Amino acid sequence: GAGVSQSPSNKVTEKGKDVELRCDPISGHTALYWYRQSLGQGLEFLIYFQGNSAPDKSGLPSDRFSAERTGGSVSTLTIQRTQQEDSAVYLCASFELLAGGRTGELFFGEGSRLTVL
């Protein structure tokens, strides 16, 4: 498959535990994004990467959330000391600029569904 791959697809954890969510973007896509979507809500922007750098971390909800990207490819979103309000689907996407650089397409993975008990 040449799409965006996320793992795990489902994660159930206990309050207070740490979790790591992984995203494998489409090869060659420079930009990578993390969004969070709670049940019945819209996509909440968390962070994006250009290469391995994160120009904008303003969407991370608290200092319990961190993300990194290595080798311009795989990214990991880490949530420390999880809380019940962290329960949501975490969506990763990578972005391809089309010819001319004026437009492009954001390709999403299927998401990681996190449930904090």
Add this chain to the structure above:
Amino acid sequence: RKEVEQDPGPFNVPEGATVAFNCTYSNSASQSFFWYRQDCRKEPKLLMSVYSSGNEDGRFTAQLNRASQYISLLIRDSKLSDSATYLCVPRMDSSYKLIFGSGTRLLVRP
């Protein structure tokens, strides 16, 4: 003011109807726009991108009004399969940051 605002709906229309909804954006520097479609419990998929004043693809037409800072999506001859949430996202050429609207839910009934 939110960066991107959409009427949450739901818009409940019969098959065959024409329906339109708007997306307003606060950043006047936005230069291109995307409409995404999200089915229940699925990831969003690109429906249409808009760079100039508008775009048309079959039954779907997007119109951009830069003066009033909104983009609309018009769906003609609605199908049951059009039932979904439609998400709007503006983009500046100088930035990769992409903030989505909260989406407009469309329900097409038989």
